[in-house]
Each structure stands twice: as C-alpha cells, then as structure tokens.
Amino acid sequence: MNIVLLSGGSGKRLWPLSNxxxxxxxxxxxxxxxxxxxxxxxxxxxxxxxxxxxxTVTIATSKAQVSxxxxxxxxxxxxxxxxxxxxxxxxxALAAAYLTDVQGIDPQExxxxxxxxxxxxxxxxxxxxxxxxxxxxxxxxxxxxxxxxTYPSEKYGYIIPKSAEQISFVDTFKEKPSADVAKEYISKGxxxxxxVFAFKLQYVLDKAHELIxxxxxxxxxEKYETLTGISFDYAVVxxxxxxxxxRFGGQWKDLGTxxxxxxxxxxxxxxxxxxxxxxxxxxxxxxMDVPVLAMGLHDVVISAxxxxxxxxxxxxxxxxxxxxxxxxQQVMFAEKSWGSYQVIxxxxxxxxxxxxxxxxxxxxxxxxxxxxxxxxxLSGTGKTIVDGREKCVQSGDVVTMRAGCRHTVIADxxxxxxxxxxxxAISVEDKQKYELRVEEx
Amino acid sequence: MNIVLLSGGSGKRLWPLSNxxxxxxxxxxxxxxxxxxxxxxxxxxxxxxxxxxxxTVTIATSKAQVSxxxxxxxxxxxxxxxxxxxxxxxxxALAAAYLTDVQGIDPQExxxxxxxxxxxxxxxxxxxxxxxxxxxxxxxxxxxxxxxxTYPSEKYGYIIPKSAEQISFVDTFKEKPSADVAKEYISKGxxxxxxVFAFKLQYVLDKAHELIxxxxxxxxxEKYETLTGISFDYAVVxxxxxxxxxRFGGQWKDLGTxxxxxxxxxxxxxxxxxxxxxxxxxxxxxxMDVPVLAMGLHDVVISAxxxxxxxxxxxxxxxxxxxxxxxxQQVMFAEKSWGSYQVIxxxxxxxxxxxxxxxxxxxxxxxxxxxxxxxxxLSGTGKTIVDGREKCVQSGDVVTMRAGCRHTVIADxxxxxxxxxxxxAISVEDKQKYELRVEEx
Numbered sequence: 108m109n110i111v112l113l114s115g116g117s118g119k120r121l122w123p124l125s126n127x128x129x130x131x132x133x134x135x136x137x138x139x140x141x142x143x144x145x146x147x148x149x150x151x152x153x154x155x156x157x158x159x160x161x162x163t164v165t166i167a168t169s170k171a172q173v174s175x176x177x178x179x180x181x182x183x184x185x186x187x188x189x190x191x192x193x194x195x196x197x198x199x200a201l202a203a204a205y206l207t208d209v210q211g212i213d214p215q216e217x218x219x220x221x222x223x224x225x226x227x228x229x230x231x232x233x234x235x236x237x238x239x240x241x242x243x244x245x246x247x248x249x250x251x252x253x254x255x256x257t258y259p260s261e262k263y264g265y266i267i268p269k270s271a272e273q274i275s276f277v278d279t280f281k282e283k284p285s286a287d288v289a290k291e292y293i294s295k296g297x298x299x300x301x302x303v304f305a306f307k308l309q310y311v312l313d314k315a316h317e318l319i320x321x322x323x324x325x326x327x328x329e330k331y332e333t334l335t336g337i338s339f340d341y342a343v344v345x346x347x348x349x350x351x352x353x354r355f356g357g358q359w360k361d362l363g364t365x366x367x368x369x370x371x372x373x374x375x376x377x378x379x380x381x382x383x384x385x386x387x388x389x390x391x392x393x394x395m396d397v398p399v400l401a402m403g404l405h406d407v408v409i410s411a412x413x414x415x416x417x418x419x420x421x422x423x424x425x426x427x428x429x430x431x432x433x434x435x436q437q438v439m440f441a442e443k444s445w446g447s448y449q450v451i452x453x454x455x456x457x458x459x460x461x462x463x464x465x466x467x468x469x470x471x472x473x474x475x476x477x478x479x480x481x482x483x484x485l486s487g488t489g490k491t492i493v494d495g496r497e498k499c500v501q502s503g504d505v506v507t508m509r510a511g512c513r514h515t516v517i518a519d520x521x522x523x524x525x526x527x528x529x530x531x532a533i534s535v536e537d538k539q540k541y542e543l544r545v546e547e548x
Numbered sequence: 549m550n551i552v553l554l555s556g557g558s559g560k561r562l563w564p565l566s567n568x569x570x571x572x573x574x575x576x577x578x579x580x581x582x583x584x585x586x587x588x589x590x591x592x593x594x595x596x597x598x599x600x601x602x603x604t605v606t607i608a609t610s611k612a613q614v615s616x617x618x619x620x621x622x623x624x625x626x627x628x629x630x631x632x633x634x635x636x637x638x639x640x641a642l643a644a645a646y647l648t649d650v651q652g653i654d655p656q657e658x659x660x661x662x663x664x665x666x667x668x669x670x671x672x673x674x675x676x677x678x679x680x681x682x683x684x685x686x687x688x689x690x691x692x693x694x695x696x697x698t699y700p701s702e703k704y705g706y707i708i709p710k711s712a713e714q715i716s717f718v719d720t721f722k723e724k725p726s727a728d729v730a731k732e733y734i735s736k737g738x739x740x741x742x743x744v745f746a747f748k749l750q751y752v753l754d755k756a757h758e759l760i761x762x763x764x765x766x767x768x769x770e771k772y773e774t775l776t777g778i779s780f781d782y783a784v785v786x787x788x789x790x791x792x793x794x795r796f797g798g799q800w801k802d803l804g805t806x807x808x809x810x811x812x813x814x815x816x817x818x819x820x821x822x823x824x825x826x827x828x829x830x831x832x833x834x835x836m837d838v839p840v841l842a843m844g845l846h847d848v849v850i851s852a853x854x855x856x857x858x859x860x861x862x863x864x865x866x867x868x869x870x871x872x873x874x875x876x877q878q879v880m881f882a883e884k885s886w887g888s889y890q891v892i893x894x895x896x897x898x899x900x901x902x903x904x905x906x907x908x909x910x911x912x913x914x915x916x917x918x919x920x921x922x923x924x925x926l927s928g929t930g931k932t933i934v935d936g937r938e939k940c941v942q943s944g945d946v947v948t949m950r951a952g953c954r955h956t957v958i959a960d961x962x963x964x965x966x967x968x969x970x971x972x973a974i975s976v977e978d979k980q981k982y983e984l985r986v987e988e989x
Contacts, residue, residue: 403861420844451892457926485898527924
C-alpha cells in the first residue's frame with residue numbers, strides 16, 4: 108500500500124502544548140504497550156506498519172514540521188515537503204509528482220491519502236487497504252471513505268451514497284450543515300467525509316496537469332509558491348462522476364480540541380500532577396518539570412508547557428483560538444531533527460535556552476549577525492567546531508562565540524547544554540548556514 | 549511606640565508562592581499607591597511608619613527569613629533573630645532582652661507585640677498606640693487587643709471581658725471552640741484573640757527571668773536551642789490576673805489561605821494572565837514569565853511559580869497542606885539580602901539558576917566542595933573575586949570556578965547572571981563561607 112499522510116495544522120487549539128512549530132499531531136499523549144507515550148503521528152505510523160509492514164508511507168507537510176517528523180519517526184520516512192501552504196489540491200498534486208518522479212512509483216499503482224491525525228484502531232488501516240484495492244479495480248476514479256456518523260455533527264461535510272451497501276457510488280456531497288439538517292442527512296444514510304480517498308496515481312497526475320502547468324516534481328516544487336490555494340474536495344472530488352464510497356463503522360475520533368483529546372487520554376494525569384479526591388473529570392497534561400496540584404475541580408483540563416498554562420472548563424476549551432491569537436510570544440520549545448531546545452530565561456538583551464542533541468547528531472554549521480553565544484556543557488560528550496577549530500567537549504566545558512563566528516556542535520553521546528544568547532536583537536531569523544568543508548569535519 | 553512584629557510561618561498553605569524560605573508575608577500581592585505590588589510585611593511596615601513615623605520596629609524571626617526581610621525592608625529595620633524556632637514565649641523573651649541590651653530601650657518603656665501578617669487598615673495601628681499608652685498607665689500588667697468577631701469562627705481563641713466597655717479587665721480565656729460554642733461566647737460579648745498585646749518591658753523581662761535562667765540577651769541567644777517551646781499565651785497571658793482588653797472593631801483579616809487571601813486582592817489577575825468572559829470569581833497569581841489562560845471557571849484560584857502550579861476550588865484551598873507535604877522538592881526561588889535567585893533547570897548532575905544581585909550588593913565569599921560553577925553575565929556591571937583575583941565583568945563575560953575555589957561577585961549596577969552548577973552531589977548545604985581579606989576587597 109502506498110499511503111500519503113497529510114500533516115498540517117498550526118496547532119493553536121491545543122495551546123500551550125502546540126504552537127506554530129509543533130502541531131497537535133506531535134504531542135506525546137498516547138500510551139504505548141511499553142508504558143511510554145507516543146504522539147498521533149507516531150501512533151498512526153506504528154499502526155500502518157502493523158497492518159502492512161511493506162507500506163510506503165509519505166508524509167506531505169510544511170518545512171516547519173520536517174524536523175519534528177524526523178525526530179519522531181526517524182530519517183527513513185518519506186517526506187514530501189511543501190515549500191509553503193497552498194491547501195490540499197496542490198499538496199496532493201505535489202505528493203503525486205513526488206511519488207512518481209522521486210520515489211519511482213508506477214502511475215498505475217494506487218495511492219491512499221489520509222490525514223495524519225485521526226484517533227483510530229487498526230481496523231481503520233485495514234479499511235485503507237480495502238480502499239486501495241477497490242481503487243485498483245478501476246470501477247471508479249476515486250474511492251472515498253465514508254464514516255458512519257455517531258451524532259449529527261456540524262463539523263464535517265457529508266457524503267450521500269446512492270445505496271446503503273458497503274461500497275456504493277456517491278449521489279452527492281453536502282457542506283457542513285446545521286445539527287437539524289445533519290439529522291435529516293443521517294436519516295437518508297449520509298456518511299461523514301473524513302478526507303480519506305484512494306486513486307490510481309495516474310488519475311491525480313492527469314488532474315494536476317489539467318489544472319497546473321508543470322513538467323515534473325522539481326518544476327512543480329519550484330512554482331509551488333505561485334499556485335492558488337484550493338482544496339482537493341473542491342477541485343476534484345465534488346466534480347468527479349465516477350466516484351465510490353466505502354462505509355467505515357469502526358472507531359474514528361477527530362481529536363482537535365482539549366475536550367475531545369482528553370476523552371482519548373489513557374491516564375488522567377500525564378507528567379507531574381496531583382488530583383485531590385474532590386476532582387472529577389479533570390485531566391492534567393504537564394510538560395514542565397514542576398508539579399501541578401488540582402483541588403476540587405470538575406470537568407477541567409489543565410495543560411502546562413514552557414509556553415504557558417491553560418486551565419479550562421472542558422466544554423469551553425473549544426473556544427480557545429481567539430485567546431491564543433491574543434498571546435504574542437516567541438516559540439518557547441521545539442523538536443529539531445537533531446534533538447530539541449527549550450527557552451528557560453528571557454531578558455531584554457539575552458535569552459537562555461537548554462539544548463539537547465541526540466547521540467550522533469549535530470546542528471547546522473551556522474553563525475549569527477547580531478548576537479554572541481556561550482555554551483556550557485551539562486552532560487554528554489561531543490565536539491564543537493568554531494571558525495573551523497575543533498574541540499572535544501564534556502560536562503563543564505565552556506565555549507564562547509562572538510557574533511559572526513561560525514559554529515556547530517556534534518554529539519557523540521546525548522549531549523545537553525545551556526546556551527546563553529547575548530545581544531540587542533535576538534531572533535530565530537538571525538542565522539546564516541554554511542557547508543562544513545571536509546577538512547573541518 | 550516600640551513594636552515587635554512576630555514573623556513566623558513555614559508557608560505551606562500558600563504553595564506554590566510560599567515555601568520553607570518564603571513565608572506568606574513576603575509574597576507581593578497588595579497594590580501600593582503607585583501601582584506596584586507590596587508584600588504583607590512591606591504593607592504593615594509602611595502602615596506603622598504612616599501612623600507613627602518615630603516607631604521603633606523590631607522583627608522577631610528565624611534565620612531563614614532574615615535575607616528576605618532585608619531585601620524587602622532595607623538594612624535599617626531591627627531584627628531579633630531566633631537561632632531556631634521555640635514558639636512565642638521564648639521569642640518574646642528574646643525580643644525583650646534584645647530591646648533592652650542591644651537597642652538600649654529603658655525597661656520602663658512600653659512595647660507592643662503583634663503578628664506581622666494581619667491584613668488591616670491604618671486604624672489598627674492607631675489602636676496599637678492606644679494599647680501602648682494604656683499599658684504605660686500601669687493599671688494592668690498586660691493589655692490585649694480584642695477583635696470584635698464578625699462570625700462564630702472555630703479558628704481563633706476567645707477573650708471574655710468583664711464588661712462591654714472599650715477597655716475592660718479580662719474575665720477568662722477560651723480555647724478555639726466549635727461554631728456552636730463560639731456563638732454562645734459571642735452572645736456573652738467575647739472577642740477574638742488576635743495575638744496582640746502591650747506591656748512594660750520590665751514586666752516581660754521579669755517573666756523571662758522567672759522561667760529561664762539567663763543573664764542577658766547574648767546569654768539567652770546562646771542557650772536558645774536548649775529552651776522548651778511554649779506559647780506566650782500559655783506561659784504568661786492566661787496566668788496573669790492584672791490583664792485588660794481593648795476592643796477593636798475595624799477591619800482585621802487573617803489571610804492564611806488562598807481563599808481568604810484572594811478576597812483581599814485588589815486585582816483578579818496579578819502577573820501574566822487572561823480570564824475569559826465565562827470566568828467568575830477566578831484569581832490568577834502568576835510569578836512565571838509565561839501566561840496563564842483561564843476559561844469557564846468559577847471560584848477558582850490559580851497560582852504559578854517556579855515551584856509549581858496550583859489550581860484549586862477556593863473553598864478546597866484551605867485543605868492544601870497534606871498535598872504540599874507530599875511534594876518533595878528543593879527550594880526553586882528565594883530572596884536573599886543581596887538580591888534573588890531562581891532555579892531554571894535541574895538535571896541529574898547539574899543545576900542552572902538565574903541570579904539577580906542588587907546594585908551595590910555582593911554574595912558571601914564562599915566555596916563549594918562538590919561542585920564546579922560557571923557564571924555567564926547577562927546584564928549589568930560588577931567585579932568577581934575568584935581565589936583572591938579580581939576581575940571586572942559585564943554582559944557576556946564568563947567566569948569558571950572549580951570545586952574548592954573561593955569566589956564572590958560584587959554588583960556595581962544591578963547584575964544578572966546565569967550560574968551553572970556541575971557535580972554529582974549539588975546541595976545548598978555545600979557552602980563554606982570566608983572573610984574577604986582587605987587586600988581582596
């Protein structure tokens with residue numbers, strides 16, 4: 108099975124655990140068999156590999172998420188990086204070109220596209236295989252998954268099938284309705300449109316060439332920024348006549364808000380937290396080092412990270428976005444391909460961060476125009492290179508770097524350090540990258 | 549007026565803002581005229597000086613609080629430091645000896661003793677003057693303040709006066725009663741015992757010599773640790789026949805729990821915090837740099853500090869102590885006589901703190917046996933002395949100190965720095981202090 112996972116989202120609804128860099132799918136909230144926590148993207152990837160160990164998985168995503176994906180899934184996963192955000196039609200077109208031109212997949216093979224963030228069980232991925240097989244038969248150009256509704260939701264689009272059979276041609280599509288209208292649709296056998304569909308690669312390549320003037324993947328990548336944003340549903344699905352839907356009646360949850368997310372949490376408390384006996388329906392998700400103590404609360408979610416602290420009635424938590432929009436703050440933590448960092452102190456003309464490099468990884472060789480930096484190694488061993496000069500480092504070593512000087516650190520073991528940034532105009536934008544010449548390595 | 553303020557308390561009830569070092573009276577929660585925040589001890593000291601600018605104020609307290617008192621009230625305030633905690637009779641006896649032998653106050657002068665943490669207005673301090681004047685008349689050996697009860701509290705002891713006049717001899721004292729019994733007392737004209745009393749200095753000196761074998765202040769200080777803990781009420785007040793009570797009907801609040809404290813807060817939010825429109829009766833007291841967002845809560849207090857995060861129903865907040873007892877953690881922030889520090893990162897074999905030295909102040913000259921340290925100066929200017937060698941420092945300068953080496957820093961302007969502590973056994977106990985020889989200064 109060839110599967111493309113669409114990984115988007117800005118992550119404001121799950122503040123303070125999500126931010127511009129870390130969308131909800133990267134938060135480690137779900138328990139694995141061995142008592143650790145995994146994120147949605149890790150869970151989905153693991154589930155796909157369980158159902159089909161030979162599956163080719165490609166994640167279509169933005170530049171901002173690439174580091175986090177490599178950090179969570181390793182370096183081997185296929186990534187189709189969008190140079191900028193342009194909605195789902197350009198994203199699927201780029202992924203189709205990537206699969207053909209970069210991965211060398213035969214255009215006659217089938218591909219399944221699905222969002223990266225449904226909270227589902229293995230039967231969902233078995234259904235994706237059926238979807239793929241059905242698309243391979245050629246009865247229809249597109250085969251959609253239709254999710255059997257559990258309530259008259261106003262949040263989803265609806266698919267009205269021609270029949271109530273497991274596989275049916277589609278009669279029509281309906282936009283997100285009011286609850287009353289949704290009830291009417293459901294009485295007519297409507298299904299939720301979860302944004303999952305399968306097709307032969309050639310079909311989407313043809314559609315892409317119809318609507319966009321490009322030669323191959325690289326050409327499309329280059330002109331991506333000039334494309335108009337348009338959804339795959341609008342550009343393709345709703346116009347297609349030869350289109351089928353397959354019913355899915357298994358568990359399917361869209362964990363987009365704290366309210367729905369906490370329902371799927373295996374433990375009431377993740378991280379350091381205490382609930383007293385008078386708490387009912389309270390969840391604590393605490394990514395800070397210090398404890399949260401909750402007393403006498405009902406149906407409340409408490410979430411803390413280096414970015415801030417949310418305390419919300421669960422129902423109310425779905426209205427969080429405008430409040431988060433009003434909070435102007437820099438990114439306080441991030442996962443990078445080489446490890447992670449966290450801001451631990453901010454002053455007018457300094458910022459102090461804690462950096463964790465994974466064993467065998469290194470930062471880019473880079474310099475800053477407007478700030479000096481000091482590294483103090485806390486633990487681990489590695490090598491720093493500053494203006495071409497190598498130095499082995501370990502706990503207690505200090506490296507000072509003036510503005511303009513080129514520097515990197517390479518971790519032999521996991522390496523933790525404090526980085527003090529000093530200057531009047533500290534910004535993540537102030538970064539110039541360089542190739543490390545061989546004699547510098 | 550000579551006034552002794554008793555400053556005690558371990559501060560668990562106002563976790564996470566209070567801890568072993570910072571009792572509730574040092575938390576800056578009350579608004580001053582010029583829109584800054586002051587602590588209870590600052591508020592009380594300011595109020596005393598407003599009512600009687602010539603008042604001699606002595607704070608009887610433990611060693612752990614001395615730095616915070618100097619930091620909040622300056623170096624001029626009198627401090628009678630208890631070498632260890634031994635309840636109020638030894639504390640008052642030590643204070644009486646201190647006033648006589650160190651401050652040189654005539655034993656015929658009167659002294660008023662009162663707790664440092666009542667939330668009151670200026671009329672309370674006017675009443676202290678009356679109490680002092682009344683004690684000076686010599687009609688009684690002790691003159692107590694009796695607070696007119698506002699409800700049948702189970703938290704206070706009661707004083708039953710002989711008459712309902714403004715000044716009356718005391719008939720009897722009653723221990724903390726049940727609410728029903730309290731109602732009965734109140735119907736008989738009982739008053740709350742707020743622990744405020746005035747006397748001629750000689751009276752308490754005599755009582756002290758009666759019960760403790762000592763010569764003068766220094767002798768008493770030396771043998772303080774051998775004394776038995778006993779309250780002044782039990783040792784003196786309840787046994788005294790010549791004792792009067794003066795009624796006080798003004799505002800008097802005992803802000804010992806989050807529930808009562810938030811009632812006195814001038815603003816619903818102190819620090820970075822957002823309440824949405826569906827919040828009612830919610831207070832945020834946030835000493836962290838990141839925002840707290842509260843949504844759809846009712847009668848909840850949220851408090852955050854580098855030590856942790858409390859989210860509690862206001863009623864429930866009075867039952868906090870056993871939960872805080874269960875949280876084992878090091879002190880994460882403290883005010884010192886020279887400034888303050890805050891723990892910003894903890895690892896197995898390192899700890900990183902942010903240090904702020906006030907202009908003109910310096911740390912003790914000291915060394916550590918089991919840890920190396922690195923200082924990175926963030927802002928300000930000053931001078932470091934490491935094993936006798938002086939160095940002027942400013943933003944960006946780095947000083948490294950091996951275990952065993954003696955070091956200090958002297959701030960010319962306010963000086964902020966990051967201190968990284970490195971070692972297997974990091975402890976606040978690991979500190980050896982030295983005199984700075986003149987040629988080193």
